[in-house]
Amino acid sequence: MENMDHIRKASKRAGFLSIVGFLIIVASLLYSYIQLSGLEKNIEDKKVILNRQKEEIDELKKTIEKFRLDADKIKHRVDELDSTQQSLLDFLVSVTDKNNVSILGPNVDWKEVKRQLNSLPSGKRKNAILNAILLAWKDIPFIMGQEGVKAGFDSPRFLRYVLNTVGLEVKTKRGEPLSVTLMNRFEKVDSPKPGDLVFFKGQVGNFGFILASVGTSDSEHVGIGTLQKIAPLQIISMGSINTPYFPLRGYYRVVYPDEK
Structure with a gap:
């Protein structure tokens, strides 16, 4: 009888352990299922994010391509404008009545002047040089003390x-020559650039030019202006001016x- 009781108790323990083991397995499977479900959802969320990012990248690529095409169009337009500008400058020089006065001095490297002018960024410095060239083309006479397209100019x-x-704007100061006012207004420098002013000492007072291009030496600079009645507005090499007769100021x- 004792053996039978012992066997029954052992059977009960084994059954209980089997049930516990089964429950553990079920719980493990349930836990794994829950974990896998969460992982699958996480994967799906990641897929959605990746797809959204892919769409954004595709849109960004389209935008970049549009900008590239626009940039190509702008560059082409700028090249056309540069070409037109140079053609106009050549035209102004070519149509001048050389029997009367040539706006281009014989020692001027016109190709270099155009190159430097073309390399300047758009702005008032470049516009000032272009305006000076256009005024020189009009063959405006030298008239001392005058300032106007119709009346004429002095230097x-x-x-x-x-x-x-x-x-x-540069205002006249009472009792001071305008050339002196201009020299006092702007800082004196050793290395000029296109659009700066250069002054020389004349027989009476001073005269100056606006630089259209600069070279490696004083004589290679090119300016636009006038110095006397026999030399109306023109584009001239500073090497033709900078002499002991007209020393550089x-x-x-x-x-x-x-x-600014």
Whole structure:
């Protein structure tokens, strides 16, 4: 009897352990299912995010391509404008009545002038040089003390007129020559750049030019202006001016309104 009781108790324990083991397995399977379900949802969420990012990348690629095409169009337009500008400059020089006066001095490297002008960024400095060239083309006479397209110019008044066309005003000071006012207004520099002013000492007072291009030496600079009645407005090499007869006073840095 004792053996039978012992066997029954052992059977009960085994059955209980089997049930516990079964429940553990079921719980493990349920836990794994829950975990897998969460993982699958997480994977689906990641897929949605990746698809959204892919769509955004595709849209970004389209935008970049549009910008690239627009940039190509703008570059093409700029190249066309540069070509037109150079053609107009060549036209102005070619149609001048050379039997009367040539606006282009014989020692001027016109190709280099155009290259430097073309390399300048758009702005008032570049516009001032272009305005000076256009005024030189009009064959305006040298008239001492005058300042106007119809009335004529003397040297410093031509420079003031050009600066005024781009919004840079220089007022006359009582008792002071305009050339001196201009030299006092702008900082004297050793290394000029296109659009700056250069002055020379004349037989009476001073005269100056606005630089259209600069070279490696004083004689290679090219300016636009006039110095006397027999030499109306023109584009001239500074090497033709800078002589013991007309000594160099200096170069003066013009700070244009859009450069401040």
